[in-house]
Amino acid sequence: MFGLKDDWSYDMPERYFTLEDYEGGVARWCPGCGDLAVLTAVQKILRDAQQVPENTVCVSGIGCSSRFPHYMKTYGFHGLHGRPLPVACGVKSRRPELDVWVATGDGDCCSIGAGHWLHAIRYNMDMVVMLFDNNVYGLTKKQTSPTSPLGLKTNTHPQGAWLPPLDPLVAMLGFTNSSFVAQTVDWNPAHLQATLHAAWQHKGLGFVRILQRCPTYTDSVFEELQKDPSRLLLLTGAKQPALAAGVARIFVNQRDHDSLDLGAARSIASSAHERVPIGVLFQDESRPRYEDFTTVGLGMTPEQKLAALERELDRFAV
Amino acid sequence: MGKSDKAQALAEPKDPTITRVEEHTIEIVSDSGEGAQKAGQAYGAISARMGNGVWTVEIIPAEIKPPARSRAGASGIRVRVGSKPVTNMGDEADLVVALNEQVLYGRIAQKAYRKGTVVLLENRWADDPQEAIRVAYAEGLRHFREQGLVVHELALESACRKVTQDVAVGKNMFVLGMLCRICGRDPQKAREEIAAVFGKKSKDVVAKNHGLFDAGWRFAEEQIPLRFLIPPAPVTSRLCVMNGNQALGLGIMAAGMEMVAMYPITPATSASHYLAGVFGKVGGCVHQAEDEIAAIGFAIGASYAGKTACTITSGPGLALKTEFLGLAVMAEIPLVVVVVQRGGPSTGLPTKVEQGDLLAVLYGQPGDAPKIVIAAATIEECFHLPIAARRLAEAFRTPVIVLTDANLATGVAPVPRPEPQPDWLAPPLDLAAWDPAVPPYDWDERSGISPRPIPGQRGGEYVLTGLAHTKQSKVAYDPDSNQNGCAARSKKLAAFRGTLVPPTVEGDPDGDLLVVGWGSSLGAIREAVDRARGEGLRVSSLHVRFLSPLEPGLAAIFARFRQVMTVEINYSDEPDAPGVGPEYRRRAQLATLLRGETLVDVDCWSNVHGQPLRPGHIHAEIARRLGGGKH
Numbered sequence: 001m002f003g004l005k006d007d008w009s010y011d012m013p014e015r016y017f018t019l020e021d022y023e024g025g026v027a028r029w030c031p032g033c034g035d036l037a038v039l040t041a042v043q044k045i046l047r048d049a050q051q052v053p054e055n056t057v058c059v060s061g062i063g064c065s066s067r068f069p070h071y072m073k074t075y076g077f078h079g080l081h082g083r084p085l086p087v088a089c090g091v092k093s094r095r096p097e098l099d100v101w102v103a104t105g106d107g108d109c110c111s112i113g114a115g116h117w118l119h120a121i122r123y124n125m126d127m128v129v130m131l132f133d134n135n136v137y138g139l140t141k142k143q144t145s146p147t148s149p150l151g152l153k154t155n156t157h158p159q160g161a162w163l164p165p166l167d168p169l170v171a172m173l174g175f176t177n178s179s180f181v182a183q184t185v186d187w188n189p190a191h192l193q194a195t196l197h198a199a200w201q202h203k204g205l206g207f208v209r210i211l212q213r214c215p216t217y218t219d220s221v222f223e224e225l226q227k228d229p230s231r232l233l234l235l236t237g238a239k240q241p242a243l244a245a246g247v248a249r250i251f252v253n254q255r256d257h258d259s260l261d262l263g264a265a266r267s268i269a270s271s272a273h274e275r276v277p278i279g280v281l282f283q284d285e286s287r288p289r290y291e292d293f294t295t296v297g298l299g300m301t302p303e304q305k306l307a308a309l310e311r312e313l314d315r316f317a318v
Numbered sequence: 319m320g321k322s323d324k325a326q327a328l329a330e331p332k333d334p335t336i337t338r339v340e341e342h343t344i345e346i347v348s349d350s351g352e353g354a355q356k357a358g359q360a361y362g363a364i365s366a367r368m369g370n371g372v373w374t375v376e377i378i379p380a381e382i383k384p385p386a387r388s389r390a391g392a393s394g395i396r397v398r399v400g401s402k403p404v405t406n407m408g409d410e411a412d413l414v415v416a417l418n419e420q421v422l423y424g425r426i427a428q429k430a431y432r433k434g435t436v437v438l439l440e441n442r443w444a445d446d447p448q449e450a451i452r453v454a455y456a457e458g459l460r461h462f463r464e465q466g467l468v469v470h471e472l473a474l475e476s477a478c479r480k481v482t483q484d485v486a487v488g489k490n491m492f493v494l495g496m497l498c499r500i501c502g503r504d505p506q507k508a509r510e511e512i513a514a515v516f517g518k519k520s521k522d523v524v525a526k527n528h529g530l531f532d533a534g535w536r537f538a539e540e541q542i543p544l545r546f547l548i549p550p551a552p553v554t555s556r557l558c559v560m561n562g563n564q565a566l567g568l569g570i571m572a573a574g575m576e577m578v579a580m581y582p583i584t585p586a587t588s589a590s591h592y593l594a595g596v597f598g599k600v601g602g603c604v605h606q607a608e609d610e611i612a613a614i615g616f617a618i619g620a621s622y623a624g625k626t627a628c629t630i631t632s633g634p635g636l637a638l639k640t641e642f643l644g645l646a647v648m649a650e651i652p653l654v655v656v657v658v659q660r661g662g663p664s665t666g667l668p669t670k671v672e673q674g675d676l677l678a679v680l681y682g683q684p685g686d687a688p689k690i691v692i693a694a695a696t697i698e699e700c701f702h703l704p705i706a707a708r709r710l711a712e713a714f715r716t717p718v719i720v721l722t723d724a725n726l727a728t729g730v731a732p733v734p735r736p737e738p739q740p741d742w743l744a745p746p747l748d749l750a751a752w753d754p755a756v757p758p759y760d761w762d763e764r765s766g767i768s769p770r771p772i773p774g775q776r777g778g779e780y781v782l783t784g785l786a787h788t789k790q791s792k793v794a795y796d797p798d799s800n801q802n803g804c805a806a807r808s809k810k811l812a813a814f815r816g817t818l819v820p821p822t823v824e825g826d827p828d829g830d831l832l833v834v835g836w837g838s839s840l841g842a843i844r845e846a847v848d849r850a851r852g853e854g855l856r857v858s859s860l861h862v863r864f865l866s867p868l869e870p871g872l873a874a875i876f877a878r879f880r881q882v883m884t885v886e887i888n889y890s891d892e893p894d895a896p897g898v899g900p901e902y903r904r905r906a907q908l909a910t911l912l913r914g915e916t917l918v919d920v921d922c923w924s925n926v927h928g929q930p931l932r933p934g935h936i937h938a939e940i941a942r943r944l945g946g947g948k949h
């Protein structure tokens with residue numbers, strides 16, 4: 001960030017941003033909601049990088065978690081339930097220089113927006129997608145979500161959810177188009193921030209599933225995980241988010257993982273019933289990015305456009 | 319471009335066997351893949367080069383690869399040529415070239431021909447080795463003659479075989495030569511057109527097609543005793559020949575829009591096909607989205623980021639875009655939505671024309687969703703409306719819907735060549751700092767208009783939301799905020815309406831009947847009304863282009879006529895249908911709108927036959943109402 005350099009010189013920044021410069025008012029989530037931790041993590045990432053606020057756009061759908069843009073002091077787009085990804089991709093399509101973050105819930109992303117989810121993976125545009133997975137519909141007051149555990153009692157399934165959940169990680173790793181798939185938990189701020197930072201650094205769509213506590217409706221779903229860190233599997237290795245030794249130490253189960261190894265990533269993700277993996281499961285920056293196609297011709301001048309148009313009209317002339 | 323000497327010479331027939339006509343309609347019908355459409359397009363272009371008015375429309379089979387000689391497989395083209403500009407496909411054809419007899423049945427069922435329509439029919443089927451074909455041919459011949467068609471049997475294919483072995487590919491230019499001879503087309507202009515069409519291929523290909531054209535010309539000279547003269551008008555301006563969807567694509571480029579997000583759907587898709595091939599030349603991009611919801615979402619994303627984008631669709635896709643359209647209204651996002659209408663509801667009539675989406679675009683979103691809606695009446699307007707739409711979208715910070723239809727999408731006609739202007743193009747992004755004292759929705763008290771911050775503008779950071787919001791774009795559920803927001807958005811339409819002039823009445827400013835239309839039926843309505851006026855009927859017409867806000871002054875205009883009737887291609891109950899009656903009659907869409915807006919008892923005449931309206935039918939209805947004329 002700042003400070004004296006080796007040669008004692010000091011660059012005076014024209015603008016200097018503090019956390020406040022990224023804070024858009026008081027977040028109105030329930031006390032104890034995991035969304036707050038994510039908000040703080042993102043603000044810190046931007047502050048640490050001294051990211052210019054007006055160049056960041058936070059796009060969301062509808063849901064508790066989709067309130068996210070309102071609590072950031074950047075540009076924001078709080079759109080329609082299930083549809084943040086097409087909007088985010090559209091923003092990026094002709095303004096590739098903008099820094100785009102997407103906040104989406106498990107209903108937003110994996111149910112109503114599932115079609116867009118798959119295709120956003122395929123477009124692989126350079127953005128961070130944060131899946132706030134609280135295993136339930138929060139805003140509409142406790143309905144079953146596609147990730148609700150079997151038997152979870154909700155207002156639409158008072159006797160308990162009928163079907164086993166779908167696993168967003170297994171789904172994502174099933175596509176050979178994914179370029180970055182990670183998982184983290186809201187209750188470990190260091191891992192959360194490090195993982196989101198890795199997704200942000202990734203060139204392409206950085207997808208992070210965040211296991212997010214909802215104290216109001218799914219108080220118990222992550223209780224065991226939170227109380228017993230041995231249920232988690234910390235992925236380690238050169239390409240994993242850097243964690244302070246003190247933080248890493250709480251995870252008794254660790255596994256060295258090469259995030260380029262899709263086969264290994266799939267097997268780790270499929271064993272989540274034994275140990276829930278956290279870290280970067282898969283990353284491959286060589287996947288094509290859609291903006292490399294949509295931005296062709298961006299710098300064309302009006303003169304060039306008019307000349308091309310004249311030539312095109314001449315093709316229709318008789 | 320001056321009128322050629324040849325055209326001058328053609329102006330008056332020297333030879334008494336030549337029939338001089340004001341207008342003339344041909345069709346070429348065949349199995350698909352026989353090149354009929356290419357021949358017809360060339361015939362139309364040659365006529366346009368000569369200075370004739372032209373309207374060309376393709377006859378498209380229902381299947382992609384129909385079996386040969388099948389009734390449903392009729393593929394081909396209709397070309398209507400006139401001395402004056404031609405604005406529609408007209409009534410029944412005068413002259414038909416048919417490459418087998420089966421393809422005529424479907425056209426007869428569509429009432430495309432009248433008694434006396436001349437058919438030049440390929441006769442090789444008479445000696446086909448298969449008995450079933452010989453029988454079918456003889457049966458067809460008898461049937462067509464019973465219908466009153468004048469059939470000439472001709473050995474087209476064997477004549478063509480003298481010039482080329484490859485008759486399957488070459489026959490169409492032979493037919494073109496024949497038609498050009500019969501209809502007095504300028505052979506020099508025809509050769510130019512053929513050279514232009516095949517110019518990308520080798521010189522040999524051009525020469526071969528010139529040879530086929532000459533052979534067809536000679537064949538007509540020797541064997542077909544029919545000659546028409548359709549005097550052209552002097553060519554005074556540069557012309558382009560295009561269909562409505564190409565015009566849309568060109569208009570989108572001329573508007574400086576850089577992003578078109580779409581999902582394939584007939585009849586809108588061909589506009590995107592055209593654009594996909596050329597958009598890159600002006601730095602633009604066609605995004606084929608995963609569905610229509612994503613397409614409009616993507617366009618909205620680009621628009622929000624400062625690059626006003628366009629999404630193109632037809633009925634079923636429009637239905638899917640509903641929720642995002644509401645968001646664009648609510649959050650005041652400039653956006654151009656082009657709807658190329660087809661028959662509905664549901665999957666409806668995918669390839670056929672209807673003007674059935676008017677009320678859906680006006681009222682199809684929950685809540686109050688005011689937006690600008692414009693309808694193109696001509697191919698030329700398909701070019702110009704996207705340019706206007708982008709500017710209006712940005713000036714009024716609103717979605718603008720441009721309605722066209724399958725008739726415009728597939729109709730081909732000469733239009734004055736547009737002269738692109740620098741100020742048609744979208745201005746470059748201005749990311750100068752935003753005054754933080756100005757809220758993101760600084761609604762002007764009178765007009766409701768507000769400037770908008772673009773991501774990247776320092777000091778303009780705001781969160782766009784589809785929830786009810788204040789000027790600061792803060793979510794607000796209190797009574798006043800929602801009322802104020804709705805009022806601000808509604809005021810924009812009032813402000814825009816204040817800039818519009820009342821539409822012009824074609825014909826006398828008062829009379830017994832005013833025919834009101836919108837969209838692609840302009841040409842057919844005018845023609846019908848002209849005919850009726852020629853017969854002394856007191857009828858005028860008026861065409862509405864701005865449907866939201868509606869053009870001003872309509873009630874005052876309507877008051878000067880004894881009857882007002884819309885003519886539309888959408889459903890209305892027949893007034894005397896059982897169980898309907900005047901109190902409970904569901905009327906055509908523009909009529910419904912006009913009745914509400916003007917409190918005038920506007921009547922309607924409409925159908926959903928999936929066909930462009932014919933001047934003859936409209937004329938008959940006018941005559942019926944006014945008790946005169948022949949019908």
Ligand SMILES: Cc1ncc(C[n+]2csc(CCOP(=O)(O)OP(=O)(O)O)c2C)c(N)n1
Binds near residue numbers: 140
């Ligand atoms: C088209 C549409 N359908 C339904 C809703 C109602 N709705 C709003 S949020 C939501 C579910 C939210 O759950 P999730 O995406 O998991 O987010 P959370 O609130 O748990 O963060 C629903 C069904 C809506 N806004 N729009």
